[in-house]
Amino acid sequence: MEPTFDLTIIWAGIIGFGLMMYVLMDGFDLGQGILFMFAPNEAARDQMMNSVAPVWDGNETWLVLGGAGLLAAFPLVYSVFLPALYIGVFLLLAGLIFRGVAFEFRFKAKSSKYLWNWSFAIGSTVAAFAQGAVVGAYIQGFETEGFVYAGGPLDWLTPFTVITGLGLVAGYALLGSTWLIMKTEGEVQEWAYKLTPGLLAALLVVFAIVCIYTPFVDPFVKSRWFDNVSLIWILPALTLLCASWVIIAVKKRQDGTPFVASMGIFLFSYLGLLASKWPYIVPPKFTIWDAASSYNSQLFLLLGFLFVIPIVLGYTTWTYWIFRGKVKATGYH
């Protein structure tokens, strides 16, 4: 069948949107786990967990939706990324499972509570690190032969990906701390206010390293950024603007703004990354069109996604609306 319009572009938009939603939304609840064991006391931990408990699994919906959509729309991404990141994928899944069940069981546990605390903290941190390493591996590119991954089992684990992994841990922790500023009061909020500048600084250091390193190793990215001064420079500029916005808002003690500004940092760095690599989805060789599935298959699934995405969005909005406002020590009221 001759395509009447380019579904691959539409699917790139859907997957890109899904990933963005995932990073923004699961980011702040993974952040709770990263900060969990540093919390001043058990009551604070209760509050942290309560603040994200109603929404976290809806947030992870986007990961599963994105993963499934990837196999259907861009099978090459699925069949190169997963083997290349084999151990990392395992760590990611194990981390997500441990933190997921901690949500379920910590509320029901009395004497075994400390076990679920650690399960939540370690699981979240490992998952965040693995995701950051995936970003780093994407920037590095993959060794392929034909349409098959041909590198080694630990090619993804380099000093650079360790840095991106730690960077995302810091970044998610930042989303987590600014979320707490927005959603809590008193002691917990005070603690979150204190954490925020340090986490932001750590994230910016990694941001700087990625910005400097990437053009050096990838001539394609270098030419995109430096061959002629273009609109693309507005993205890192906006990222830094958001960063300073976080600082100002924290100084002024504006409860909601630091979270919004932190999301801005993520949004513009993400767009900056996409703009650097576009249209390469399995760098360095394959574009979105190389990686795409057949028109027929993309169309078949598009109908389902057009049906379900508005429902998931509606459900998500409704949940956030129900649980709006500050979370108290005992939970939502």
Next chain:
Amino acid sequence: MELDPLILSRIQFAFVVCFHAIFPVFTIGLASTIAGFETLHYKTANPIWQKLSKFWIQVFAVVFGIGVVSGIVMSFQFGTNWSNFSYATANFLGPVLSYEVVTAFFLEAAFLGVLLFGRDKVPQGVHLFAAIMVATGTFISSFWILAANSLLQTPQGLELINGMYYVTSWMDSLFTPSFGYRFAHMALASFLTAALVVAGVSAWFILQKRELEANKKALSIALWFLLILAPTQAIVGDFHGLNTLKHQPMKVAAMEGNWETRAQVPLLLFAIPDKENQTNHFEVGIPGLASYVLTHDWDGVVPGLKDIPKEEQPPVFIVFWSFRIMVGLGLLMIGFAIWGLALRSKGKVYQNRTFLHGLRLMSLSPFIAVLAGWVVTEAGRAPWLIYGQMTHAQGLTPSLTGGMALFTLIGYIIVYSCVFSAGVYYLLQVFKGGLEKANAPHELEEIERPMRPFSAAHVAIDGEE
């Protein structure tokens, strides 16, 4: 010793999928059971049905929660360990598996919350509707999964171009020749699982003299269902077997432990199949019965494994014995159904302690039977991943080393043992709490606590109150 990534990946897949499969097979049947209780409550306004429903909804919530978590690993394993297979079949498998996800999310977003938490917040009719939709949704989910599996067993509707399959007809590829039989067989298995678990748990409560009126009703219904479902399953299973004989004769040959293509094949009750020497040891069988069952003729010719080279034969011992475990448990279920009927006619069904204790143990039987059945059909397809077209070895991730596969195999075993022993332990706490706890008022919990499937259960995991 050289670690073989192929064997390790197959063990890992089998381990993860077996662990996963027991949860959905239960929730599918249980969702319909709950919808049934809700319907009875709606029609008769008898509070007993609501009591039962409240308890079994708690069980459902916990099992559903565990099933969702273990399912996530499944969807990534295709890519990590079977990337060549995933890539080749993505045009079909991608949309089909995605539709399963879409169904599950739609179900969870729209109806699960209402079923679990909405009893006092929505009109009774709406709550019943949610229960029916959740039950329907679980079937739609299983439709996609079984369609995907059936395509691997009896592929059609696809065209292979440059190493990638293209869908030529969605209807043909979704409704392959084995799909209908597989779906019927699995649907009945899910209902049987629910019937036997409800029967076993109710029998246990009756032995403890707890909530007798409600649990007797539940046991009675479960036994009627068992009486209908267990023999029906045997008939459907027979048709499924004939369908397999037509499309995958070597799987049937392995199930029967039949090496030579010949007439008057005995039905083996016992044997030690020996693939190395292409023969059986210690055979005990009923003459001619396998021929009769498979061809409906005592002199019918049944294909034998020696028709194909040894390396193309499935692992005979595993298939042969898994099949016997499944059929044996199925016959035991029929036996219990008839025993129950006999006791009922004498009015002693709630008094016979041996029977009630037996039912308790039988609540595990459907899970073992289902796993054994899947081993038959999956190991019986070996060495083919897509029957007749792609072997397991061809579908494997080329870059995968034995060490990596061993690492994740051990890893998943550790993760699953930690997480799911906690889950099953918690489930036992819910069972111990019984109908009493499920129907006890719990103060303010609904608004303070987040709305998660587990939140529907109000039992402490470590037993301290």
